[in-house]
Amino acid sequence: MSKAKDAQAVKAVLDYLNRQNRPYSAIDIVNNLHKEFGKTAVVKACEGLTEAGKIREKVYGKQKVYVADQSQFPDVDDGEIKEMDAQISQLSELTKRRGDEVRRLDSELKGLNNTISTEEAKKQLAELEKECSVCKQKLIKLKEGGNTITPQEKDKIYNSRKGFVKEWRKRKRMANDILNAVLEGYPKTKKQLYEEVGIETDEEYKVSPPEV
Template identity: 30%
Template sequence: MEPTAETVLNYLKEQNRPYSVTDIFNNLHKAIGKTVLQRDLDSLVGSGEVVGKTYGKQRIYYVSQEGEIVPPEEDVAAIDREIEALREEIASKAQHVKELRTQLDTLKSNMSLDHCRREIERFTELNKKLKSKIEIMEPREGFEIDRAELASLTRRRDILSKELKKRKKICEDALSIVLENCPLNKTELADEIGLEVEPS
């Protein structure tokens, strides 16, 4: 086999797709003249290593697929099953992403991250004030307290604590959804928007 013919054959094997003479000539950067290239292609077609077909006024060439090893049917079936499983997994993940986007849109419409931050700060401050009041009213020697008021403050503190936890959960859920498509980690994103979160 001529060196130029070997170059052409190797190129067609690497690309594994049909080309016209002009395509091959240009893709090989005109390293082989068109006359020699045509001669090599005719030779390769004659040897059965390359197939040449005419479509209209154009003739294309591609590597012959004859002689290739055909995998057993059970292997093909296994690959088909794997492909189908991957398709189902992709569809499932796509649906999950769609649901997350819907949740994110809902959270955005109901409560922004900035609003979450302000609410958490407000409830945290209220909680601190209530704790201070309760500490002041704790029984001490020679000090009488209003039990009803203490009980009321304690209940209010518990309610606010629960609400604070609820708001924090909403905010962290929103953060988790945003983090799906965000290059920052949870702590970095929280710092970026000025939000305090529990350490992971």
């Protein structure tokens, strides 16, 4: 790294520690300066500033932390400290209230975003009114005993019925074939098999596939 870059790193580290006036490790300083300078440059700057007496180094086990030289700052009396503590308490309370308000407004905003617009509501209302009108007309015909379905609809219903009855017979036949095959090697009666397996039959409910 060039001497100019080294000098920039020294100035950046010193300005940052004096401005924050809190202890930081070299890695913290690298990250807090958005990695503008590499770890090697920051460590070198910290060691040089420590030797020059511009910052202080504290060692905690294997960890080194650096902090601004406190002698450069004016003394603060107890009254000022208490006043600052009171301000911190007031600002913390204000921050909490503002945070609660932000969360409340955010929740309200989400609720509004999840509701439909006035135009969409009007559109849905018109569609429902149209559907309601059709249903009313159909109800009138039903009450009067008039023809309520078209021949095409009638044919569709009958064809669907034929398909369902055919499927009913087919499945019943398949089920009986399977059960009869099982009964060939089953040591108990058919009734006991049905009870054990939980099979319900048409005969039990007195129903049977209708004639098509």
